[in-house]
Amino acid sequence: MRTTGRGAIQGFFVPKDTPGPGTDAADRLAAGVKLFEASPARGQLTIYPTDTRSWSDDFLAPKYAKITTIIIPAEVEPDWDVADGLEELPAGFTKDYEYGLGLAQECEVIIDLIEDSTDCAVIEFVPSGDAAVVGATFRISFARFDSLRADLARIKNRGDLGIRRVKETHVHNDLAEVLGLERRTLSLGRLPTSKWMTRVAAGDVPLNEEEQDALMAATTASAAQIASKLPAKMARLQRDIEVVNLEQLIVSYAKALDDGHNEDWWQDFFEENVFALQLLFGGPTVFVDAQVPIGEGDNSIKGKKIADYLLKNAMTNNASLVEIKKPSTKLMKKRAYREGVYGVQSEIGEAVTQVLDQALQLTRHEADTKARIGDSSWVSNAPRCFVVAGRLSELDTDDKKKSFDLYREHVSGVRLVTYDEILEQLKTLRDFLAAEAST
Known part of the structure; x- marks a missing residue:
């Protein structure tokens, strides 16, 4: 840690295990591996994402291919505490410098898209406003990022549940005869997205557009009969459709x-x-x-x-x-x-x-x-x-x-x-x- 003449607080990474002499990592360490700079004057925390994995070929090098800097508005006092300051980072950020500051793993798909689609080296978070590419900077509001983060978390949870259902059903059916059990039918879950992910995990190809049209037509034609004979299933279908419609509305609205x-x-x-x-x-x-x-x-x-x-x-x-x-x-x-x-x-x-x-x-x-x-x-x-x-x-x-x-x-x-x-x-x-x- 050191404080500059303008009062900015800079944090440098010193690994527990010193890299071997003559290695690229040793050269990077000798030059100084700056992890962050907290500036009271600018009211911002600047993060320099770094690969802190000692076994990595890129040890102490930038964590990402193009993105070298992440800027976040922050209230920085002269006695700013590193641990408290990092802990106050929004959800979706890595808060422990031992694991390399930057976006949390589940949000790195955002980094990938920015790097694949632009030449940006900086991501700047702003309190509000439109997402935009400004020169070499990608700007995004906290609200837009948090919405994306929450969506990614839900997708991951549903995907994990679908994969677990496929694994459990596969093991059960493989050993059913040995254990004297009845074979089990794979449960696809009730949410439409969960069903789709479960089918993909099981190796099933989702319906094509023609099949989807046929399914919709058959369901519409039989809606009254289904509601009469299978009211619980119709209610579940209706809830699933409502969730899908809401998802689409939320995505459109947020964008x-x-x-x-x-x-x-x-x-x-x-x-x-x-x-x-x-x-x-x-x-x-x-x-x-x-x-x-x-x-x-x-x-x-x-x-x-x-x-x-x-x-x-x-x-x-x-x-x-x-x-x-x-x-x-x-x-x-x-x-x-x-x-x-x-x-x-x-x-x-x-x-x-x-x-x-x-x-x-x-x-x-x-x-x-x-x-x-x-x-x-x-x-x-x-x-x-x-x-x-x-x-x-x-x-x-x-x-x-x-x-x-x-x-x-x-x-x-x-x-x-x-x-x-x-x-x-x-x-x-x-x-x-x-x-x-x-x-």
């Missing part, structure tokens, strides 16, 4: 968050994927219309308030209005208003006022609005209001998170929800259904 789409794109997305929008309400909700002109008078849009979405409670028919902004919309101001207190960005305050005004106009001109959209099934007894904007991952300090919660929990009549909170709700529901299906 879209980092793709920098404009407001119009997100309006179309939520209209096509109403289910994601319905998670806001915590109750049975029905989509009524999008881009709703609210106000008095004829069908002309002039002078009307345009609501992004109008929904209603499925039981009481009470109306709800949703106003959306972009995921990139900033939530809190960069500078503190007072010590530990941050104000909301003006666009957030304006969106809150906008949806409240829409609700007021909806109540005053309910009949005209109903006539305009051709749907009179809803009522505006007490319209609920929602604003979807920004990302919580933007809030990089506890004071900003506190200020945000203080604001949104005390804004009367409007619920402010971020895009990444909707994503987490989708993941939570997916995990619940997957666990239910697996049992």
Whole structure:
């Protein structure tokens, strides 16, 4: 360990077993094997992934073929402690320098893809924003990385379970006659991905596209009969399909968050994927219309308030209005208003006022609005209001998170929800259904 003139803390690796003289490893050690640099001035931890396996031909050389540097935002104090600092690394990182700092083994497929597809030498983690290649640097947000990491962990678990089922069934059937046992049929599991992996592990070729179409047609044609005779199996099939659909929605949603789409794109997305929008309400909700002109008078849009979405409670028919902004919309101001207190960005305050005004106009001109959209099934007894904007991952300090919660929990009549909170709700529901299906 040493501290530079600018206060940066540098850590160097000294192996327990000194490499033999004249070897490449000995030369690398003599030159100094820097593992990390923690900089209070820049507020970041820079990791230099190194092969620390003493038996490796690349001992003390860079751990990866192209990626030599990983940059992570970090709060670094002058008395920064190595053990504590490394322990605070996000999930998906190797935290013990004895095993070579960098990404955990299950995440190295990300490294492989970046190295195979780019000439990047640096991976930079950022609090929020789109994934991008900038010169020789690959930038990725913590949210995008964590989503990938969680997906890889689930894939690995399902693959491990599938392989174990194949092994157990193979051993059982091979020794069944000797042990006086009945032969066992291979269990494919209940999740569609688990079934596919189990079949591959067993040497079975998955269905081709034509076979898949035939299977879908047969299932659709016999759905009522199956539900009548085998209700439990139909329920399991339905859960499996729901999990698959949720998986696809989560993947599309997570990718879209980092793709920098404009407001119009997100309006179309939520209209096509109403289910994601319905998670806001915590109750049975029905989509009524999008881009709703609210106000008095004829069908002309002039002078009307345009609501992004109008929904209603499925039981009481009470109306709800949703106003959306972009995921990139900033939530809190960069500078503190007072010590530990941050104000909301003006666009957030304006969106809150906008949806409240829409609700007021909806109540005053309910009949005209109903006539305009051709749907009179809803009522505006007490319209609920929602604003979807920004990302919580933007809030990089506890004071900003506190200020945000203080604001949104005390804004009367409007619920402010971020895009990444909707994503987490989708993941939570997916995990619940997957666990239910697996049992």
